[in-house]
Amino acid sequence: MEDSTEGRPRVALIQFPGSNCEWESQRAAEAAGISCDIFRWNRDPSGLVEYHGYIIGGGFSYQDRVRSGVIATKEPIVTTMFEQVTEYDKPVLGICNGAQVLVEAGLIPGLEPGLVQMGLAPNYPDPAGRIGDFCCRWVYLKHSCPAGRCALSSQMPADYVWPVPIAHGEGRFTTRDPQIIAQLHSNDQIVFQYCDADGHIDATREINPNGAMENIAGLCNPAGNVLAMMPHPERASFIRQIPSELTNEWGQRKRQAWGEVEAMQQPGPGRLIFESLRQALLVAVH
């Protein structure tokens, strides 16, 4: 099933009405060695079967009507993807609105696939009173699970701290069932947590921008082949995308790249997510 022209694993990036990150996600995936097709939601869903895995990108599917992600989950294309992911362990990466779809589809946390065991609630109000409760800024994430636990972060070492942007109004991982959180911990399903530049985790709004339980920014399913993350790794996949004012090594690399277009095209920290996806797709190929 490998792409005969390029020898790359193939991923379908599912595009819903209201998706708005498909092109940059496609570019990030292709830079990591993946053949990425944008697959419209109203195509025959059986066409998804030929792909080795899936991406659901950011945006506002169905204009976030009713609540983020819920209308998209009722579409036949999600039913087909759900079957491919649960029956054949194909990898799927959900970014931002894609994460919302995966949670509402019962794939995340996926302790009982198909059951909706969590929600991505509206962000807690910003204490500074800035535009509504929408968070749009760079944050730091800590890779909180053991290396290799999640197929979609397999190329990251444990405790890796990296900068990445967020842009969401409904991104607060929450559940009314405290047992779910206990199980996420015991299963090592908490892949990413919001932290500061040194990896320190606490509940202050500067560090935990939306008030998520346990500072959760990304979760995987028990099998590790599904990752839902609110931050946007596709917007941190090239050095040119990194803010020059970051004080850590990534800001330094960006400043060093000034004036050289090729240097600007070098990988940013988010590339590791797509390189991990590529590895997971290669497993699915075989």
Place this chain on the structure above:
Amino acid sequence: MQTLELLVSLKIPDVTALTAASAIRRRLGYDEVLKELRRSDYYSLDLNATDPLAANGLAQELAEKTNLFVNPNKHSYEVRSPQDRGGGPTPQEGLWRVEVLVTDAEGAEADDIQQALTQRLGYSEQVTSVRRGILWTLLLTADSAEEAREIAEQITVTTARDQGVLVNPHFQAWEII
């Protein structure tokens, strides 16, 4: 103190309600059951007023003059008492109206509106509390009121990928009226 409900609806087509109705009918199988779905912004107002008539006048004033609840270019509104909630049978046999009130599970208080009313607009004596939510009105085909409520519950609560649309129970509360 008098409590009144202010319901604010779009005069233009409500694409959120239309999309939800489409998903419920086409994807969840309620095509023959869900006859209509409407959505309103819901506010519960605790008002210091001497009698129901004065309270109603104050609620009308809040809707008309504060610019916090109603944009007259696109909204219509209704003020009602909680005793006048609209669930129950309709004139057509076998058709039932069910209201579903959805609120934030962590608290329905509309602090921003309350602050604007009391601190900026001078209603600190008259308005003691504002709560908000979304009121969905469903017209359902059913054999009884009990069956209509059961159907409304199934349509409302997203317990699984293929069940419910209007509420995620992990962060929203709901009341079938």
